């Protein structure tokens with residue numbers, strides 16, 4: 001499959017909802033907050049496929065992506081690695097074998113962080129006032145990130161959040177909500 005075919009397979013998805021902040025009130029329902037963050041990440045993947053198809057990124061949109069990647073993604077990974085995943089491991093019986101799944105997701109986060117640094121390096125380049133042109137390596141990088149993130153989100157929505165809804169207690173959710181509020185700079 002060529003880069004153009006792979007990009008076209010991702011659908012139109014010209015939405016920019018990744019740049020829209022999540023209402024702070026949703027931190028009272030931390031699993032919903034994480035789910036909405038996943039919707040934003042899906043929209044980022046759709047934007048990356050669109051950039052790859054068109055071969056360039058407008059300055060303003062590149063800036064929005066860089067801001068999102070620098071701030072929001074890190075907060076999301078920390079919500080999962082420091083709150084959601086450890087809380088789940090305390091509640092889920094060993095026979096559910098969730099530990100291996102969560103370890104793979106954390107390893108994915110590490111790989112994503114490396115890709116994100118490379119994507120920021122491409123999009124934060126200031127070579128002039130016009131749009132940022134994407135060469136073959138940059139297009140491949142954006143598509144690789146989108147494909148890997150797409151799989152990651154499917155596992156988190158389909159397995160991790162599904163189990164969390166059943167296993168986490170009201171007390172667990174209250175505790176997660178409180179630490180997430182601190183992390184996101186919202187008064188508890």
Ligand SMILES: [Fe+2]
Nearest residue numbers: 038076080156
């Ligand atoms: Fe996630």
Ligand SMILES: [Fe+2]
Nearest residue numbers: 080105152156
């Ligand atoms: Fe994740």
